[in-house]
């Protein structure tokens with residue numbers, strides 16, 4: 001049995017990953033997020049913790065109460081940000097970094113002591129963590145920061161046998177952009193099922209195989 005925690009597993013790619021993981025009934029899947037109502041159809045098959053990852057106090061309380069030793073931690077939390085720097089409010093700038101960067105750091109720190117030797121951390125980053133694109137300054141800042149954070153942790157954890165895989169997808173078909181009022185035609189989007197399958201593939205790799213990073217480019221947008 002594998003204990004797998006999916007943060008941001010209530011919607012989009014994270015939910016797709018959760019649905020695939022529960023098909024293997026030997027997995028114990030734990031979902032962390034803010035909106036359990038999105039999980040109605042699978043609620044008996046998972047454990048759920050209601051947490052806003054950008055809230056330090058909530059993450060700290062979770063750290064104190066959560067006692068499950070993890071084989072895999074997947075963090076798929078994210079909010080989109082698009083626009084010119086002069087048009088963002090200070091609150092939007094802060095919120096983007098709190099959710100897209102600090103929240104991932106809080107959670108990784110909080111769950112570190114529960115990560116078993118040989119476990120995997122799978123970070124859902126973005127092509128915005130590799131490329132710098134106009135009007136993506138908030139997202140690029142957070143995603144480049146996230147890449148730096150996990151690159152450094154990969155070095156720090158070498159002796160601990162914890163493998164970090166960073167996933168860098170291009171545009172895929174979730175409601176991520178629509179949620180912030182930027183609807184985008186999904187005709188040329190990558191199907192999120194395809195990305196979820198790659199991630200579940202990483203979860204099922206043999207213990208002696210390590211994939212540090214995977215880029216999944218959408219060549220319609222490069």
Ligand SMILES: NC(=O)c1ccc[n+]([C@@H]2O[C@H](COP(=O)([O-])OP(=O)(O)OC[C@H]3O[C@@H](n4cnc5c(N)ncnc54)[C@H](OP(=O)(O)O)[C@@H]3O)[C@@H](O)[C@H]2O)c1
Nearest residue numbers: 008010011012013034035052053077078126171172174176
């Ligand atoms: N869609 C794309 O084209 C695309 C491309 C490249 C990378 N990505 C990345 O892929 C990841 C997943 O995105 P997605 O497209 O699947 O978006 P999504 O459908 O909007 O899902 C985002 C998830 O993050 C959770 N979340 C947001 N803020 C949170 C918070 N403060 N605390 C806890 N959970 C929070 C959401 O939960 P709630 O139910 O609580 O809102 C939801 O489960 C993100 O890291 C995103 O940056 C997306």
